[in-house]
Each structure stands twice: as C-alpha cells, then as structure tokens.
Amino acid sequence: METSSAGLDTASKSIIVGAGPAGLTAAYQIGKVGGVAVVLEEDSVVGGISRTAERDGWRFDIGGHRFFTKVTAVSELWHEILDEDDFLLRPRMSRIYYDGKFYDYPLKATNALKNLGIWESVLCVFSYIWARIKSPKDQSHFEGWTASRFGWRLYRKFFKTYTEKVWGIPATELQADWAAQRIKNLSLFKAILNAILPRRNQKEITSLIEEFEYPKFGPGMMWEKCHDLVIDQGNEVLLNHKVKRFLHQDGKVVSVQADGPKGPVEFASDSIISSMPLPHLLQAMDPPASEETLKAASSLTxxxxxxxxxxxxxxxxxxxxxxxxxxxxxxxxxxxxxxxxxxxxxxxxxxxxxxxxxxxxxxxxxxxxxxxxxxxxxxxxxxxxxxxxxxxxxxxxxxxxxxxxMYDNEYHENVEVIRSWISQNAENVYPVGRNGMHRYNNQDHSMLTAMLSVENIYGASHDIWQVNVEEDYHEEIS
Ligand SMILES: Cc1cc2nc3c(=O)[nH]c(=O)nc-3n(C[C@H](O)[C@H](O)[C@H](O)COP(=O)(O)OP(=O)(O)OC[C@H]3O[C@@H](n4cnc5c(N)ncnc54)[C@H](O)[C@@H]3O)c2cc1C
CATH class of the missing domain: 3.90.660.20 (Protoporphyrinogen oxidase, mitochondrial; domain 2)
Structure with missing residues (x-):
C-alpha cells in the first residue's frame, strides 16, 4: 500500500461525483495529501449552482453568491484558492418591494415605520405582542414559526408571499427548519433595538450583514481556479460525464459507471464522494436499493x-x-x-x-x-x-x-431512511454538499462536508450530518 508522508493511504482512489463547490473542494483536499481522485461532472462547466454564467461578455450568477462564513477553515480555503486581489469586499444593500414601497431588509424599525405609517405600525406591534402572548400552536411549519416571532401582520406582509413564491407550496406545508436556518433570529424587539442602538454596538451583526466578499468575476472564478489547481495536483476532472450506476457488493461500492462523450466508461473506486442529488445516488445503485429506500428517494423533491x-x-x-x-x-x-x-x-x-x-x-x-x-x-x-x-x-x-x-413534511424521515441504507450497503459512499445531502447548505457548508468527508476517508470519524444544524446561522431569507 502506498502511503503519503502523512502516513495516509494515498493509493486508494476516490471517485467524486460533481464538480461544484463540494466535489472540487474534496478533490483539492485529496490532492493536497497526494491522494488520487477522479471528478466526474455531467455538465460542460464547473461550479454547479455556484458557477458564473457568461453570455456575450456579460457575467452573472445563478442567484447572487455572497461569500460569507463562520467556518474559519472554509474562509482560509477561499483565500488559498484565489489571490487576495481577486476578492472584492462589497457593501451589501437589499430591500423588499411590497405594495409599491421599498422596505430595508433586514427590517429596520425606522424605515418600516415610515413606509407602513403610524396606524399600520401600531397594529403590527399589537399583532406582535399578541403573538408573544398567544403563540401559534403549531410552530413546526414556516407560518407558525415566523408568525410567532414577528406577529401575524408582519408575517403576512414580509414573509408569506415571497416564501410561497420560492417554494410553490403554502407556508403551512413548509417545515420550520428552513425558517430557522434562513431567517436571522431577529425578533421585532431586536429590530427596534438595532434601529435605536448606536452603530458601534452592532459590530457583530453589521459585520455579517453590511459587507461580504465576492470574487471579482463572480463565484465561478473560485471554482474555475480550484479546477485548475486539482489538475495541477495531477488528478482528473472529467466534464460531460454523467454518473449512471454504482455497482456495490459486500457493503461497498466497487465501481462507478458514467456516460462520457465517447460512450459508457467505468471507474474502479475505493471510496465515492457524491454531490449528485441524494435520491439520484440511491436510484443508481446496482443491485437496486430496498423498495422502502427507493420510495424514500422518489419522495425527495x-x-x-x-x-x-x-x-x-x-x-x-x-x-x-x-x-x-x-x-x-x-x-x-x-x-x-x-x-x-x-x-x-x-x-x-x-x-x-x-x-x-x-x-x-x-x-x-x-x-x-x-x-x-x-x-x-x-x-x-x-x-x-x-x-x-x-x-x-x-x-x-x-x-x-x-x-x-424541498423541506416538505416528510423530507427528514426520507433522508434518514436513505442514510441508513447507505451506511449498511455502501459504507464507502460519502454524500456531501447541498443536493448531495438534501440539505439547505450554502457553499461554505457544502465545502465543509466535503473537507470532513475527505478526513473520514483517511481515518477520521466526523459526523458530517451535524454540519449546518444550528439555528440562526444565516441572517436572512434567500
Ligand atoms: C438562488 C441561489 C442563491 C444562492 N446564494 C448563495 C450565496 O449567496 N452564498 C453561498 O455560499 N451559497 C449560495 N447558494 C448555495 C450554493 O449555490 C450551493 O451551496 C453550492 O453550489 C452547493 O455546492 P455542491 O457542490 O454541493 O452542489 P452543486 O453546486 O449543485 O454541484 C453539484 C454538481 O454535481 C453535478 N452532478 C449532478 N448529478 C450528476 C451526475 N449524475 N453525474 C455527474 N455530475 C452530476 C451537477 O452538474 C453539479 O455541477 C445559493 C443557491 C441558490 C440556488
């Protein structure tokens, strides 16, 4: 067995599915310890959802990708991949457009007061007080969770419509997990306090909210550079390779089949890091996963x-x-x-x-x-x-x-069924990232799950399902 200077088994070969932030981070980390990795990407470009699209010289994101994180190791990696002058520090400004008016977001009491008018503001405050006295009984869904923290009137004005646009289902059918992760734990009381407090007392809040880092040519710049580094390390990133099948036996996946530009190709594998959608991973198992697991997979949307x-x-x-x-x-x-x-x-x-x-x-x-x-x-x-x-x-x-x-009512249970099947039947498969874990992970958490999975391959025992479970991580809806 070949080993690196760090005593790791670097001769083993990892197949990585997806060249988005999670997959490329995994490949880069493996390359840094001299390990062997092949990245298979179905698309013709890298970056996944964090790519930068380019049309006729115009560049734009899928969404808008702020680089902010509370995870030091991730922030260090961003700055290892790109040079300092590749980053811009951008002032952040965002507002809500509602009923013909612009409201600062995160909500600011003075601005909200001005737009709503005195009478409506008083009603909102009473509605908030009422929600504190008599909280909605069911806070397991988005509506109950948010109305209990902001009051019904503010909930209807500032959260309901947008949330239902994003998810396409009534807010009562959306699990509260999403609200807990995406809306800063900012009560109306805190919003008023923020408006009144002098700025110097808001350092912790403002540092996250008022500026963010951004690669000057967009987020794709990070992943294009990371791709180049992986190649420089001697590993492969194969674009236009869609993974179709995982052959497993004795509790492990032994090879991966993909459709490449020249037809089907097969790769022997000692471990798999998968950022492809979790249900697709399950559906590609050969022999097929249990009926119960396949049902759970097809229920994830x-x-x-x-x-x-x-x-x-x-x-x-x-x-x-x-x-x-x-x-x-x-x-x-x-x-x-x-x-x-x-x-x-x-x-x-x-x-x-x-x-x-x-x-x-x-x-x-x-x-x-x-x-x-x-x-x-x-x-x-x-x-x-x-x-x-x-x-x-x-x-x-x-x-x-x-x-x-989708965080629907059954998603958590379905993910658990799939996890359990993988641990028993494909223990060398490491689901990572956003769709890879069916979790609302941003780039930083997608990367962190990849970094920890690489350490697990080399002997550590991190529980990557504990990444991004804390409430109050993100400061807003997006
Ligand atoms: C609108 C929007 C705004 C966002 N804003 C931010 C933000 O401000 N800041 C932030 O940090 N994050 C943001 N994110 C989240 C960020 O885009 C994701 O966290 C990140 O891209 C996830 O990385 P990933 O590698 O897990 O998955 P992905 O980016 O989805 O990459 C997975 C890759 O796997 C490939 N793949 C899938 N199936 C197969 C297969 N069968 N075979 C081969 N390849 C396959 C895909 O083509 C893709 O390239 C935003 C997301 C959205 C949708």
Missing part, C-alpha cells in the same frame, strides 16, 4: 430556478445588490443588480439585472421559450416601475434544475 438577465442602462440599475419582490401581481421573486456585485461582471455604461423565477420543471414558466421569458421579465420590470420596457437592450435565460432541496 426539489424546487427549480431560472434567471432572466436583462441588460439596461447603468443609471436604471438600483443601489441594491438585490430586491425581494413580495408583490403578488408579478411572478418574479427577486431581482439582482449584478453591477452592484462587481463592476467586472458588466460593461461600460450598462448593467445587468437578474430576474429570478422559482419554478418546477415542466411548469408553464419552465416550458416557456427564452424569448417569451425575456418578454415577461421586461413587462414585469415595467409593472414594478423599476425600468421602462423600451430601455431594455437584450436578455438571456439560464435554467437551473434542482436549485433548492
């Missing part, structure tokens, strides 16, 4: 996403990085201004607005052709009064299937 990038004159862009659109009269859920993320994404005198639609594969929006989507996006910008339709120069559409793992 996703919400899909598409963005329409519109080119407009720079002065028609807004100062925000993004605006949440809570208004019901349009389907768009959020609008990014990519020029506010980085001047390197846009061209002289113009900016690129990304109108984000939360969809299901096969629904009307998903099935619409690009021209119809661009027309709709232009019209909706007009309805919102953000940009006059005739000023839009052109547009591009990018579709992203499976952007959000």
């Amino acid at each position: 996703f919400r899909d996403f598409l963005t329409v990038a519109l080119i407009v004159p720079e002065e028609k862009g807004f100062p925000d990085n993004w605006i949440y659109i809570h208004s019901e009269e349009v389907k768009v859920g959020r609008v990014q201004n990519f020029g506010q993320w980085s001047p390197y994404l846009v061209k002289e005198g113009r900016t690129c607005l990304g109108l984000e639609y939360f969809v299901n594969i096969g629904d009307d929006l998903w099935e619409s052709d690009d021209a119809a989507l661009i027309d709709r996006a232009i019209a909706e910008l007009g309805v919102l009064g953000l940009v006059e339709p005739e000023l839009v120069e052109g547009g591009y559409v990018v579709r992203m299937p499976r952007a959000y793992p």
Whole structure:
C-alpha cells in the first residue's frame, strides 16, 4: 500500500461525483495529501449552482453568491484558492418591494415605520405582542414559526408571499427548519433595538450583514481556479460525464459507471464522494436499493430556478445588490443588480439585472421559450416601475434544475431512511454538499462536508450530518 508522508493511504482512489463547490473542494483536499481522485461532472462547466454564467461578455450568477462564513477553515480555503486581489469586499444593500414601497431588509424599525405609517405600525406591534402572548400552536411549519416571532401582520406582509413564491407550496406545508436556518433570529424587539442602538454596538451583526466578499468575476472564478489547481495536483476532472450506476457488493461500492462523450466508461473506486442529488445516488445503485429506500428517494423533491438577465442602462440599475419582490401581481421573486456585485461582471455604461423565477420543471414558466421569458421579465420590470420596457437592450435565460432541496413534511424521515441504507450497503459512499445531502447548505457548508468527508476517508470519524444544524446561522431569507 502506498502511503503519503502523512502516513495516509494515498493509493486508494476516490471517485467524486460533481464538480461544484463540494466535489472540487474534496478533490483539492485529496490532492493536497497526494491522494488520487477522479471528478466526474455531467455538465460542460464547473461550479454547479455556484458557477458564473457568461453570455456575450456579460457575467452573472445563478442567484447572487455572497461569500460569507463562520467556518474559519472554509474562509482560509477561499483565500488559498484565489489571490487576495481577486476578492472584492462589497457593501451589501437589499430591500423588499411590497405594495409599491421599498422596505430595508433586514427590517429596520425606522424605515418600516415610515413606509407602513403610524396606524399600520401600531397594529403590527399589537399583532406582535399578541403573538408573544398567544403563540401559534403549531410552530413546526414556516407560518407558525415566523408568525410567532414577528406577529401575524408582519408575517403576512414580509414573509408569506415571497416564501410561497420560492417554494410553490403554502407556508403551512413548509417545515420550520428552513425558517430557522434562513431567517436571522431577529425578533421585532431586536429590530427596534438595532434601529435605536448606536452603530458601534452592532459590530457583530453589521459585520455579517453590511459587507461580504465576492470574487471579482463572480463565484465561478473560485471554482474555475480550484479546477485548475486539482489538475495541477495531477488528478482528473472529467466534464460531460454523467454518473449512471454504482455497482456495490459486500457493503461497498466497487465501481462507478458514467456516460462520457465517447460512450459508457467505468471507474474502479475505493471510496465515492457524491454531490449528485441524494435520491439520484440511491436510484443508481446496482443491485437496486430496498423498495422502502427507493420510495424514500422518489419522495425527495426539489424546487427549480431560472434567471432572466436583462441588460439596461447603468443609471436604471438600483443601489441594491438585490430586491425581494413580495408583490403578488408579478411572478418574479427577486431581482439582482449584478453591477452592484462587481463592476467586472458588466460593461461600460450598462448593467445587468437578474430576474429570478422559482419554478418546477415542466411548469408553464419552465416550458416557456427564452424569448417569451425575456418578454415577461421586461413587462414585469415595467409593472414594478423599476425600468421602462423600451430601455431594455437584450436578455438571456439560464435554467437551473434542482436549485433548492424541498423541506416538505416528510423530507427528514426520507433522508434518514436513505442514510441508513447507505451506511449498511455502501459504507464507502460519502454524500456531501447541498443536493448531495438534501440539505439547505450554502457553499461554505457544502465545502465543509466535503473537507470532513475527505478526513473520514483517511481515518477520521466526523459526523458530517451535524454540519449546518444550528439555528440562526444565516441572517436572512434567500
Ligand atoms: C438562488 C441561489 C442563491 C444562492 N446564494 C448563495 C450565496 O449567496 N452564498 C453561498 O455560499 N451559497 C449560495 N447558494 C448555495 C450554493 O449555490 C450551493 O451551496 C453550492 O453550489 C452547493 O455546492 P455542491 O457542490 O454541493 O452542489 P452543486 O453546486 O449543485 O454541484 C453539484 C454538481 O454535481 C453535478 N452532478 C449532478 N448529478 C450528476 C451526475 N449524475 N453525474 C455527474 N455530475 C452530476 C451537477 O452538474 C453539479 O455541477 C445559493 C443557491 C441558490 C440556488
């Protein structure tokens, strides 16, 4: 057995499924200790959901990818991969558009008061007090969890519409886990306190909220560079290779089959790090997993996403990085201004607005052709009064299937069934990342699960399912 200077079994070969943040991080970490890894990626580009799309020299994200983390090891890795001058430190600004008005987000008491007016504000405060006295009985779902912390009136104005746009289901059918992870544990009381306190007392809050790091050419820059480093380490990243089958015996996966550009290929494997969607991993097992496990896998679902990038004159862009659109009269859920993320994404005198639609594969929006989507996006910008339709120069559409793992009522149980099957039948398979674990992981947690899994391959025993379980990690809805 070959060993590295660190005494690790580096002769063993890891097959890594997916060249997104999790897969590339795993490959890079393996390469650093001299290990052997092959990354199989079905797409023709790297970065997964964290790629930067490029069309006619315009660059934009799938969403908008802030680089923020509480995990030092991840932040160190970002700065190891990219040079210091590749990063921008961006001021953050975002607002909610509701009922024809812009509300600061995170909510600020003074601004909310001004927009709502005295009478409505008083009603909101009473509604909040009432929710504190008589909390909603069922807080296991998004509606109960959020209304208990903000009161029913604020919940209806600022959380319900957007959340239902994102998920496409009533907020009572969405598990509270999502709210707990995505909404800062900011009560109305704390919001008022934040507005009153002098800025110096808010250091901890503002450091997360008011600025973030961003690679100057977008998040894809990180993953393109990481890809190059993996190649320099002597390992392989094979694009256009869709993994179709895992052959397992005696409790382990022994080889992986993929469809490559020249036909089917097979790779012997000592361990598998998988960032492909967890249900797809299960469905690709040969011999097939138990009926119960396959049922759990087919019950895990996703919400899909598409963005329409519109080119407009720079002065028609807004100062925000993004605006949440809570208004019901349009389907768009959020609008990014990519020029506010980085001047390197846009061209002289113009900016690129990304109108984000939360969809299901096969629904009307998903099935619409690009021209119809661009027309709709232009019209909706007009309805919102953000940009006059005739000023839009052109547009591009990018579709992203499976952007959000669904947190429905049964998802947790279904994930448990699958985990248990894997530990008994494919113990050398390490599910990592976002869809790979069916968990609402951002880049940092996706990377951390990959980093810890690599250590597990080399003998550690981290429980990666404990990553990103704390409430109050993220500071907002996104
Ligand atoms: C709208 C939106 C906004 C976001 N904003 C932020 C943000 O501000 N900050 C942040 O840190 N994170 C953000 N995220 C989350 C971030 O995009 C993800 O955490 C990250 O991309 C997950 O990395 P991953 O490698 O686990 O998965 P992915 O990025 O999904 O990559 C998985 C890869 O596996 C490949 N694959 C799948 N199946 C197969 C197969 N069978 N064979 C071969 N390859 C396969 C896919 O093509 C893909 O390239 C956002 C996500 C969305 C949707």
